[in-house]
Amino acid sequence: MGYTDPSSSRDLLGNRTLFFIFICAFAVVTLLQQILYGRNYLKRYFEFYEGPLEYNSTKCLELRQDIIEVKVLSMVKQTELFDRWKSLQMCKWEMNVTEANLSTLSRCCNAPSFLFTTQKNTPLGTKLKYEVDTSGIFHINQEIFKMFPKDMPYHRSQFKRCAVVGNGGILKNSRCGREIDSADFVFRCNLYRVTTDAPQRFHKLEKWRKPFYDVLQVYENASVLLPAFYNTRNTDVSIRVKYVLDDFESQQAVYYFHPQYLINVSRYWLGQGVRAKRVSTGLILVTAALELCEEVHLFGFWAFPMNPSGIFITHHYYDNVKPRPGFHAMPSEIFNFLHMHSKGILRVHTGTCS
Amino acid sequence: MYLGSNFQSFFCMCWRPVFLLIKMGCIGQRCDKAPINTVNSFVPFSRKLLEECCDPGQLFAMTKMNSPMGKNLWFDGEFLYSVTIDNATYSLFPQATPFQLPLKKCSVVGNGGILKKSGCGKQIDQADFVMRCNLPPLSSEYSKDVGSKTQLVTANPSIIQKRFQNLLWSRKAFVDSVKVYNHSYIYMPAFSMKTGTGPSLRVYYTLADFGAKQEVLFANPNFLRDISKFWKSKGIHAKRLSTGLFLVSAALGLCEEVTIYGFWPFSVDLHGKFISHHYYDNVLPDSGFHAMPEEFLQLWFLHKSGVLRMQLEPCEDPPLIQPSA
Structure with missing residues (x-):
């Protein structure tokens, strides 16, 4: 009698103890994280919020400087x-005309005459180089030439206020619809999605065409902008879109990105630190908008899995299909927009609209 | 695949006797008043034979009834090539052959140049059911000779390919061009050749997209194969039967009374006058594909035995030149 459990003294590093130590360590690490990185939450909590601050107030200058001084995304x-x-967001946003004019953008790409292929910049018989398939050459024949507009329908700073609408999940429940619609000119990017999806969803427009036409009807009189000369695979589908609209006697115009413009844009943004296989359509549209409009407002451009308050959001406002990794450098693009916002070149909307 | 053939070379060499024979027959007995009422023991026999071999009423077109989903379909114009009917294709078929069978009076209109200035338009239109071959032009200048009514018109994928760029680009031209056929069925051999399936289905999509009045029927390859076998046993040796003969065979199975117009594959008419190849143009087909004179001979036999009526003479006398008053 009186035997003790032989294992009781040896259980010092047993399963239960180890488990407990892990939990403790985890708790300590979390706590440290909160202390180190979470101080701003506390700071803001104590600050008294008194309406939007003036653009030129010292506080705002400071806050803007905070963002501008982040040179690379990985710095912070x-x-x-x-x-x-x-x-x-506490500060009011104002257009900084001098800064906007100083921006090198206007010298890079010349959207007012090179955004689309037109009869003027792409004469009959041109051997158009593709953007991606550099070895591919598209010979502009009479048939294709006739599809091009005579000249660019837009000129520099034609529109006062433009909205470029991305498809970010941040748009969901943002109630920005009215503000977007109040712009003089609205760019949207998801038609492009339709055409890249065309091979699957619309069978390259080789079979049914009415469903595709019906999809386009949602956009009423919007012009359709297609990357026909991006790579060889896109050309036929893009040209077919024009035929579909003509066949159904639609009022919508079809334009094709000029491949040289796309090349210039990617080159420009590469210089700004956007390293990606291909710049996103959103970025191209923003670039074009900066040249065509006086004031550019971005909606739904937010490529992070959570919104600025840390709440998780869907990838797009209409679905949550993640893109192919390593194709676009979205965070880097958004980061550039934030910079430009701080400099007063464009305005990025990430919150809810009134 | 065109209606028409290498008749010129043949005609000069070996078909002259046949032609003369027919001509002799015509002189002895007026061609346009064919002996349709002649009681001939051969009449029911031949039709019955055709019905036994091919069953046009059931198998004429692809329907949901004769081609269930998942059925393996062997192409009749290819060597050992088949497709399986999937959900998407199956949904394009009608439930059953969409005609009120049997049809009463049918006109089968070929595109032979003999129709030109024939004035047969009225007579063709009098039939209950008019079948035409290969999307022929029906503009007002021809309507006096070929009529304007159409219930069924065949279209070869090769025509879609040549005239409408396979319907891959603009499709409006096609939709506009078939408007002349009003409420008719467009009969397409979609499952005969590998290259024909795409264009044929696209015809269906196009007409459906535009909400056109025309409907597409797909030819049943089994039916086409049976018909080919049937005629092969009768002695027609060609790579492929012409659309015209397929259509006449189908008409014999579907209609009670069949009259055929514009079936004449020779370059001179009965009176020795030179005629164009088609009533609308004189484009000669590739040689060696169809055996038109052989087919014509078979049709001639059918005419002689009263199974069908073949119209070769003008239906109305050409208007005499009025002496100026």
């Missing part, structure tokens, strides 16, 4: 960047 934690961005 994402949450830190979000915090700075969120703080900046």
Whole structure:
């Protein structure tokens, strides 16, 4: 009698103890994280919010500087960047005309005459080089030439206020619809999605065409902008879109991106640090908008899995299909927009609209 | 695949006797008043034979009834090539052959140049059911000779390919061009050749997209194969039967009374006058594909035995030149 459990003294590093130690360590690490990175939450909590601050107030200058001084995306934690961005929302935004004019953008791409292929910039018989398939050449024949508009329908700074609408999940429940519609000119990017999806969803327009036409009807009189000369695979589908609209006697115009413009845009943004296989359509549209409009407002451009307040959002406002990784450098593009916002070149809307 | 053939070379060499024979027959007995009422033991026999071999009433077109989903379909114009009917294709078929069978009076209109200035338009239109071959032009200048009514018109994928760029680009031209056929069925051999399936289905999509009045029927390859076998046993040796003969065979199975117009594959008419190849143009087909004179001979036999009526003479006398008053 009186035997003790032989295992009781040896259980010091047993399963239960180890488990407990892990939990403790995890708790400590979390706590440290909160202390180190979470101080801004506390700071804001104590600050008294008194309506939007003036653009030129010292506080705002400081806040803007906070973002501008982040030169590379990897310099700060994402949450830190979000915090700075969120703080900046306190300030009113103003267009900085001098800064906008100083921007090298206008010299790079010349959207007012090279955004689309037109009869003027692409004469009959041109051997058009593709953007991606550099070895591919498209010979402009009479048939294709006739599809081009005579000249660019837009000129520099034609529109006062433009809205470029991305498809980010941040748009969901943002109630920005009215503000977007109040712009003089609205760019949207998801038609492009339709055409890249065309091979699957619309069978390259080789079979049924009415469903595709019906999809386009949602956009009423919008012009359809297609990357026909992006790579060889896109050309036929893009040209077919024109035929579909003509066949159904639609009022919608079809334009094709000039491949040289696309090349210039990617080259320009590469210089700005956007390293991607291909710049996104959104970025191209923003670039074009900066040249065609005086004031550019971006909606739904947010490529992070959570909104600035840290709440998780869907990838698109209409679905949550993640893109192919390593194709676009979305965060880097958005980061550039934030910079431009801080400099007063364009305005990025990430919150809810009134 | 065109209606028409290498008749010129043949005609000069070996078909002259046949032609003369027919001509002799015509002189002895007026051609346009064919002996349709002649009681001939051969009449029911031949039709019955055709019905037994091919069953046009059931198998004429692809229907949901004769081609269930998942059925393996062997192409009749290819060597050992088949497709399986999938959900998407199956949904394009009608439930059953969409005609009120049997049809009463049918006109089968070929495109032979003999129709030109024949004035047969009225007579053709009098039939209950008019079948035409290969999307022929029906503009007002021809309507006096070929009529304007159409219930069924065949279209070869090769025509879609040549005239409408396979319907891959603009489709309006096609939709506009078939408007002349009003409420008719467009009969397409979609499952005969590998290259024909795409264009044929596209015809269906196009007409459906535009909400056109025409409907597409797909030819049943089994039916076409049976018909080919049937005629092969009768002695027609060609790579492929012409659309015209397919259509006449189908008409014999579907209609009670069949009259055929414009079936004349020779370059001179009965009176020795030179005529164009088609009533609308004189484009000669590739040689060696169809055996038109052989087919014509078979049709001639059918005419002689009263199974069908073949119209070769003008239906109305050409208007005499009025002496100026």
